[in-house]
Amino acid sequence: xxxxxxxxxxxxxxxxxxxxxxxxxxxxxxxxxxxxxxxxxxxxxxxxxxxxxxxxxxxxxxxxxxxxxxxxxxxxxxxxxxxxxxxxxxxxxxxxxxxxxxxxxxxxxxxxxxxxxxxxxxxxxxxxxxxxxxxxxxxxxxxxxxxxxx
Numbered sequence: 063x064x065x066x067x068x069x070x071x072x073x074x075x076x077x078x079x080x081x082x083x084x085x086x087x088x089x090x091x092x093x094x095x096x097x098x099x100x101x102x103x104x105x106x107x108x109x110x111x112x113x114x115x116x117x118x119x120x121x122x123x124x125x126x127x128x129x130x131x132x133x134x135x136x137x138x139x140x141x142x143x144x145x146x147x148x149x150x151x152x153x154x155x156x157x158x159x160x161x162x163x164x165x166x167x168x169x170x171x172x173x174x175x176x177x178x179x180x181x182x183x184x185x186x187x188x189x190x191x192x193x194x195x196x197x198x199x200x201x202x203x204x205x206x207x208x209x210x211x212x
Contacts, residue, residue, distance in 0.1 A: 098170035115150045116212040120196055122150055131192045138187060141180040144169055149208040158205035170183060181206060 107163040115122040119132045127143055129136040138146065149157055159177055166172075185198050199207045 072119065101168045101170050108129050115147065117150055117153045118196065118209065119192065120150065120210075122147060131188075131196065136187060136191045139180075141171060142184040142187065143165070144171055145177070145184055145206075146182055149206060154207050156201045156204045156207045161205070 113122050117125060121130045122128070124147060129138060129143070129146065136141055144166050145162055148162050166177075181198055188196055188198065194211055196208070196210050199209050201207055
């Protein structure tokens, strides 16, 4: 729900609902901040229904942003975590760069470096913990795919 009342002298815009809580955006409203706050609310609602993503030995606690592989914690940066969640939600499928970028922007994550840079870091960290059993594979001209190997 978006609550806008231009006739009152409140210096903020309130978004949300009474069940999930309210978030405020100062007036005058900046579009990027409003978009970020609204995306946070949508993701919060989505994440309430999705607590864990599991794929082989990989377990992602979406709420706590915690990744374990064979009971070992995988320490990821914010962007790497968001990319891994994006790939893990579509395991076995190729996820294009544009889809990954849209997922990141929906979470309010904006970046200066390329997605490829963050995927390279994710690949390195996955290899350190999982060895060759779990990989992010590049599918030329299409995108990336999270795969498990025996």
